[in-house]
Amino acid sequence: MPTSRSIKGVAVSMGLAEGPVHIVRAGKTEVPTWSVREDDLPQEFARLAAALSSAAEELTDRQRAIARQASEKDAEIFAVHRMILQDPSALQTIERLIQEERINAEAAVSKLIERVVGRVNSMEGASVRDYANDLADPWRRVLEHLLQRDQESIAQSEAKVILAAAELTPKVVTFLPRERILGVVTEQGGRFSHAAVLARSLGIPCVVTLPNLLARLEQNMHVTVDGDHGLVQLRPGEQDLNRFRRIAAKRGERRLSMLAYAPEPAVSLDGARLRCEVNIESMRDFETFDVAHTDGVGLLRTEFLYMERSSFPSEEEQYRMYRRVVETMAGRTVTIRTLDVGGDKPLPYFKVPPEPNPALGWRGLRIQLQWPDLFQAQVRAMLRAASEGNLRILLPMVGSLEQVRQARRVIQEVGENLREQGYDVPESVPLGIMIEVPSLLFVLPQVMAEVDFVSVGTNDLVQYLLAVDRDNSWVARLYQPTDPAVMRALEQVATAAKAAGVPCSVCGDVASDPVAAVLLLGLGYDSVSVAPHFVPAIKFAVRRCTVEGARRFVRELLECSTTEGVKQALGRMREQLFEGVDQA
Structure with a gap:
């Protein structure tokens, strides 16, 4: 009888899953090639056109489904994939291969995929593999339609499965309706790729970088997935299954016990309060939580309103959106971050020159100050919505006091113009900045004198502070939010804010850990x-x-001098805080 085997990979999305495996043939496959007579060329072009149409329709359906289940921002990758299929140069390449080499459409599309992946993988820079997958994945959909490999048997059943694939892509994560996906395991994939973010957003346990996974699997093989520790067990025995199920049951009980605290304020035993606000991206997010359980919106990412469009949203469109959020929060604070695009968040209709290091390039507030019309339109919408409730403006990617002062002048001028035009807008709206760029740590007293509040964006602050590209697999292990330097940076910000009487918050991943809170x-x-x-x-x-x-x-x-020391201290505090609560 086959023995149980465990494979260690990289944890991408937390959670436990158990069930049969369904292998998704979404990666590179062997494609049949045959010659096409000249008289049959029109038929091949027609088959290609039909496959493109079907793939585009499938992408549209996936986009709508993910927008409903997660958020519109999470679904934006499928709009990008549709645009990739509309690339005239790619289509011309395929048609030329069919025409000149007299090969079938499947073979021509397969050759295009190989060229795209080969070209991108020859480039230098971070996240190359993830980028190559994002470019190739839409064409793999076309290929599958041509090959008629639509997995009809699994699609027509109601079975819940764990999806396994060579690469972690958005297609794999959304291969089936969310309620049928128990987990996702892949041989390759990045922790911060589009698909990884999507898995976390949908709450799908996910493990990647599992060596030789597909060679060890069989269709419908029973496996367990531990998305917390990056473990996958193949053919678990009865003892293993019983242990796994006990742990899963305890975690379920713990989740239910935590939910009982949702309506209560976060007040310590000696009366100190920590405001618990939420990060949101669209009105759809309000369907996932009870507004009464939060103290406000600590971060409204406005990028979602700009994505999946053919042009910039108008002032009126933005105003209506911001007003709805403010009204929904019913007097609670709503902090709206101005547009934070550039770098890894491009707009399809906003072309910027290629940059050797986009993370350090033209992004965030830098774009807004150099393109005042864009900034002013958004500020006008925000100030108009501020008359409806408790609204604050947050500036991203701030690197100097001059930038803060310039932005404040623009906001003041916009406010004056609106009042001259007869709009009822507040005389002033609280203005805050994201602490993400390490240079601000050296001028914190001066920064606090210029702003009404600050919010620490730990994701980028850690990256910049440690000089580690978190999307680069070669150095990703060095991205450590528990580095002593990060702890001291957080202390510096809080100390300076308290001395100046300026409210301070953390809106990055660090804050999501209860012990870190x-x-x-x-x-x-x-x-x-x-x-x-x-x-x-x-x-x-x-x-x-x-x-x-x-x-x-x-x-x-703060006495710890190593990352390991910080982790151990966090572990001891976790044991104290959750004493008596099963941490399985």
Whole structure:
């Protein structure tokens, strides 16, 4: 009898899953090639056109489904994939291969895929593999339609499965309706690729970088997936299954117990409060949580309104959107970040010159200040919506005091113009900045004198502070939010904010860990802003601690000189906070 085997990979999306495997043939496949007579060329072109149409329709359906299940931003990759299929140069290449080499459409599309992947993989820079997959994946859809490999048997059944594939792509993550996907495991994939972000957003347990996975699997083989620790077990025995199921049951019970704390404020045992706000991207996000369980919107990413469009949204479109968010929050604070595009967040209709290092290039506030019309239109919409409730403006990618002052002047001028035009807008709206660029750490007292609040974006701050590209697999292990330098940077920001009487928050991934939230309370942060499903656990942790205990925790962490030391201290605090709560 075959023995159970465990494979260690990289955890991408948390959670446990158990069930039969369905192998998704979404990667490189052997494609039959045959000669085409000249008289049959029109038929091949017609087959190609039909496959393109079917693939585009499939992408549209996937986009709508993911927009409903997750958010419009999560679904944007499928709009990009449709645009890739509309690339005239790619289509001309395929048609030329059919015409000149007299080969079938399948073979021509396959050759295009090989050329695209080969060309991109020859480039230098981060996330090359993920980029190659994003370019090739739409054409693989076309190829599958041509080959008529539409997996009719699995699509027509109602079975729930764990999807396995060579590459982690959006197509794999959305291969079946969400309710039928137990988990996703792949041989290759990036932790920060589009598909990885999509898996996390949909709450699908996911493990990648599993060596020789497909060679070890068989269709319908029973496996278990541990998305917390990056483990996949093949053909688990009865003992293994019983242990796995006990752990899964305990985690389910823990999730339910955490939910009981969602309506309660995050108040420590000695009366200190940490505001728990949420990060959102669209009105659809309001379907995933109860507004009454939050203290406000700590980060409204406005990029979603600009994505999947053929042109920039008008002032009126933006105003209506912001007003709806403000009204929905019913008096609670709504912090709206101005457009943060560029780098890894391009707009399809906004062409920028290629940059050797986009993360350090033209993005965020830098674009807005150099393109004032774009900035002014968004500010006008924000100020008009501010008359409907408690709205704050947040500036991204700020690197200097001059940028803050320039942005404030623009906002003041826009406000004056609106009042002259008869609009009822506030005399002033709170203005804050993201602390992401390390240069600000050296001028914090001056920064605090210029702003009404600050929000630390730990994702980029860690990347810039440690000089680590988190999308680069060669150095990704060095991306450590628990690095002592990061801890000291967080302390510096909180200390400067407290001295100046400026509210401070953290809206990056660090804040989503309940233990880290207690750390932030001890450091003196006023609030955290996280994905809605993290709120209950954070409230649970805060309500089990004291401020004095949190401060002792801070002192212990700041004495650590290594990342491992910080991790161990966090582990000890986790045990204290969740004592009596099963941490399986």
